[in-house]
Amino acid sequence: MNTIMYGTKFHSDIESFRDQIDEMFRNFGLTSNIRSEVRGFPSLNVGSTNDTFEVVAFLPGIEPAQLQLTIDNGLLEIAGDRKGVVQEDKKNVHVYARERKTGPFRRVIELPEDADPEQIKARYIDGCLCISVRKRESSKPRSIKINH
Known part of the structure; x- marks a missing residue:
């Protein structure tokens, strides 16, 4: 991701969305990352x-x-x-x-x-x-x- 985007509302919204997706997967005992990274x-x-x-x-x-x-x-x-x-x-x-x-x-x-x-x-x-x-x-x- 372009470093200019860090600290912006857009970056914050993307991170929030990613966290929501990860939480949804965790609720089913799964991970959204192929490397099984837990965030x-x-x-x-x-x-x-x-x-x-x-x-x-x-x-x-x-x-x-x-x-x-x-x-x-x-x-x-x-x-x-x-x-x-x-x-x-x-x-x-x-x-x-x-x-x-x-x-x-x-x-x-x-x-x-x-x-x-x-x-x-x-x-x-x-x-x-x-x-x-x-x-x-x-x-x-x-x-x-x-x-x-």
């Missing part, structure tokens, strides 16, 4: 260990008190509101490109069936919300003694 905020890393499912949400500039973390029916939800940068609110500042998303946000992660909703720990470290969800004991691999 949601916050960015997430999701993985597992032998004992836990791990989620890291990257939330720089947000205070932990501004976040809500809930779980319901196997869905882990991270919600909050990112305020704009003070300098961007000044009338004499001309912004040519704005890549940092602001406003309310919500991310929902569907946890696997073997996640234990009663065993969740969350901590906020250096702008990262780190969430650990224990796996149910019954789902963990175990050795079975063979009688002979």
Whole structure:
């Protein structure tokens, strides 16, 4: 895209439309990008260990008190509101490109069936919300003694 278009209403409208299309695809568990790029905020890393499912949400500039973390029916939800940068609110500042998303946000992660909703720990470290969800004991691999 031509750099002259950045910071214009046209660019803002296109980005808004793209976000709406991406959200529509995400609601169906799909992605609108062939590379499976997720453009949601916050960015997430999701993985597992032998004992836990791990989620890291990257939330720089947000205070932990501004976040809500809930779980319901196997869905882990991270919600909050990112305020704009003070300098961007000044009338004499001309912004040519704005890549940092602001406003309310919500991310929902569907946890696997073997996640234990009663065993969740969350901590906020250096702008990262780190969430650990224990796996149910019954789902963990175990050795079975063979009688002979």
